[in-house]
Amino acid sequence: MSAERGTAANGQVSFWYAGSGVPLPANQLDGDAAADVCIVGAGYTGLWTAYYLARADPSLRIVICEAEFAGYGASGRNGGWLTNSITGGREGYVRSHGREAVVRFQDAMNRTVQEVMDVAAAEGIDADIVKGGELNVATNAAQLQRLTAYAEQEAQWPNADTQFLDAAETAGRIAIAGVKGGIWHPHCARIQPAKLVRGLADAVRRLGVTIHEGTPAVEIGPGAVRTTRGTVRARYVIRATEGFTAGLAGQRRSWLPLNSSMIVTEPLAAGQWEAIGWDGAETLADLAHAYIYAQRTADGRIAIGGRGDPYKFGSRTDVDGHTPEKTVRALGDMLTRLFPAVEGIGIDHAWSGVLGVPRDWHATVGLADDGVGWAGGYVGTGVATTNLAGRTLADLILGRTTELTTLPWVGRRVRKWEVEPLRWLAVKSLYATYNAADKAENRGRTTTHPVAHAADFISGKA
Numbered sequence: 001m002s003a004e005r006g007t008a009a010n011g012q013v014s015f016w017y018a019g020s021g022v023p024l025p026a027n028q029l030d031g032d033a034a035a036d037v038c039i040v041g042a043g044y045t046g047l048w049t050a051y052y053l054a055r056a057d058p059s060l061r062i063v064i065c066e067a068e069f070a071g072y073g074a075s076g077r078n079g080g081w082l083t084n085s086i087t088g089g090r091e092g093y094v095r096s097h098g099r100e101a102v103v104r105f106q107d108a109m110n111r112t113v114q115e116v117m118d119v120a121a122a123e124g125i126d127a128d129i130v131k132g133g134e135l136n137v138a139t140n141a142a143q144l145q146r147l148t149a150y151a152e153q154e155a156q157w158p159n160a161d162t163q164f165l166d167a168a169e170t171a172g173r174i175a176i177a178g179v180k181g182g183i184w185h186p187h188c189a190r191i192q193p194a195k196l197v198r199g200l201a202d203a204v205r206r207l208g209v210t211i212h213e214g215t216p217a218v219e220i221g222p223g224a225v226r227t228t229r230g231t232v233r234a235r236y237v238i239r240a241t242e243g244f245t246a247g248l249a250g251q252r253r254s255w256l257p258l259n260s261s262m263i264v265t266e267p268l269a270a271g272q273w274e275a276i277g278w279d280g281a282e283t284l285a286d287l288a289h290a291y292i293y294a295q296r297t298a299d300g301r302i303a304i305g306g307r308g309d310p311y312k313f314g315s316r317t318d319v320d321g322h323t324p325e326k327t328v329r330a331l332g333d334m335l336t337r338l339f340p341a342v343e344g345i346g347i348d349h350a351w352s353g354v355l356g357v358p359r360d361w362h363a364t365v366g367l368a369d370d371g372v373g374w375a376g377g378y379v380g381t382g383v384a385t386t387n388l389a390g391r392t393l394a395d396l397i398l399g400r401t402t403e404l405t406t407l408p409w410v411g412r413r414v415r416k417w418e419v420e421p422l423r424w425l426a427v428k429s430l431y432a433t434y435n436a437a438d439k440a441e442n443r444g445r446t447t448t449h450p451v452a453h454a455a456d457f458i459s460g461k462a
């Protein structure tokens with residue numbers, strides 16, 4: 001569809017900068033420097049870490065080295081779901097740490113959503129935040145079967161606060177074509193990602209943190225960050241590079257950079273919104289294996305994302321979010337399949353970004369004895385989790401044992417990804433399998449395609 005119409009903008013980091021303009025890197029490092037804490041990467045992880053450290057101990061000298069500009073990565077490109085998901089799910093942690101630890105983890109994630117909203121309000125960051133909850137929907141029989149099983153599992157976790165909705169109740173919230181049911185929970189807010197990350201960078205600077213943009217790190221190690229513009233020596237060094245981590249010396253196989261792509265429509269007409277509803281600002285996803293995620297933006301558009309071309313050979317990343325036309329077309333087709341009322345609408349912008357995927361698909365945060373810390377591997381659920389990571393890293397650096405530092409994701413180490421071409425083949429086959437399973441299910445298969453289960457297991461997701 002959009003191929004014929006064309007896409008007004010492609011890449012340029014993301015649509016979320018269309019209003020403000022893409023920032024130019026400022027305050028490059030100029031020679032060697034010293035600090036107490038040096039953080040690499042000015043996305044949400046790096047900025048939240050700096051924010052809580054600076055608040056807790058204003059005397060700390062905190063420096064952030066950022067290759068491009070604050071918010072250049074996924075933090076300035078994401079789907080704007082500020083949600084309470086535990087990356088990788090709860091079951092792995094139940095096996096490793098027991099149920100009580102997971103209840104605490106879920107409580108912490110629930111509170112994190114509110115914490116981000118509270119800090120945004122306190123710091124005067126207007127990021128179009130509306131807490132309308134999260135709605136996951138089934139659009140075919142196999143998805144409904146998964147949704148029902150998911151609802152039964154969620155019911156075992158009272159602090160997940162999920163509600164099962166039948167087809168009519170789901171359509172009453174958002175009129176999705178052929179919707180068969182949904183699950184909603186309240187612990188999610190719709191945000192404008194770039195406004196949050198740029199506002200947070202300003203807040204951090206106000207607290208006395210130095211952000212050196214245009215300063216790529218080449219090597220991160222105990223006591224020092226070597227950049228192309230000088231070396232920063234620091235007692236603590238924090239790696240907050242998430243989906244870009246594979247580009248650092250010695251890190252090629254730690255977190256796999258998985259691509260996610262998005263499009264945004266032109267603003268919908270009033271009649272189209274009347275047909276669709278979506279008055280509650282819920283974030284929206286389906287239960288496909290290669291799922292889509294969406295939000296109604298503050299200015300009345302639909303932003304919708306999905307996996308696109310999932311992985312580039314050798315862990316390469318996109319150039320400023322440029323997105324293949326084939327992906328734009330696929331997302332456009334998905335949009336009109338879900339919302340026939342927008343057939344023919346213009347696509348104003350398409351972009352992509354990378355998220356970091358550990359071998360077991362579970363996020364981690366930690367600080368080693370040599371003073372090198374890290375957080376990431378959030379897969380597609382980092383918008384809220386980065387805040388929990390930032391608060392946890394601050395506690396670890398300050399030597400505090402707290403509720404946060406005892407959560408089950410702290411200090412986890414996972415094995416590395418396979419060497420190429422195995423890594424490339426594995427991800428290509430995983431998503432080819434998912435796409436084939438989704439097609440079969442859309443054609444009428446009533447149960448989950450067995451190859452999708454097998455792919456989950458082989459990839460380390462299950």
Ligand SMILES: Cc1cc2nc3c(=O)[nH]c(=O)nc-3n(C[C@H](O)[C@H](O)[C@H](O)COP(=O)(O)OP(=O)(O)OC[C@H]3O[C@@H](n4cnc5c(N)ncnc54)[C@H](O)[C@@H]3O)c2cc1C
Pocket residue numbers: 040041042043044045046065066067068069070071072073074075076077078079080081082083215216217218240241242243244245247248259260261262293305352353354355375376378379380381382383384385386
């Ligand atoms: C398209 C897309 C949609 C998403 N949607 C959602 C969503 O709706 N909800 C959700 O919870 N999560 C979502 N995510 C994931 C979420 O955005 C990320 O988990 C989160 O933003 C990670 O923040 P971060 O600070 O760790 O990483 P990033 O924001 O990627 O920041 C890393 C920073 O490090 C910098 N950097 C990289 N290499 C170097 C170097 N060598 N030296 C110095 N700096 C360097 C980069 O320029 C970047 O600014 C999405 C991700 C993408 C790509």
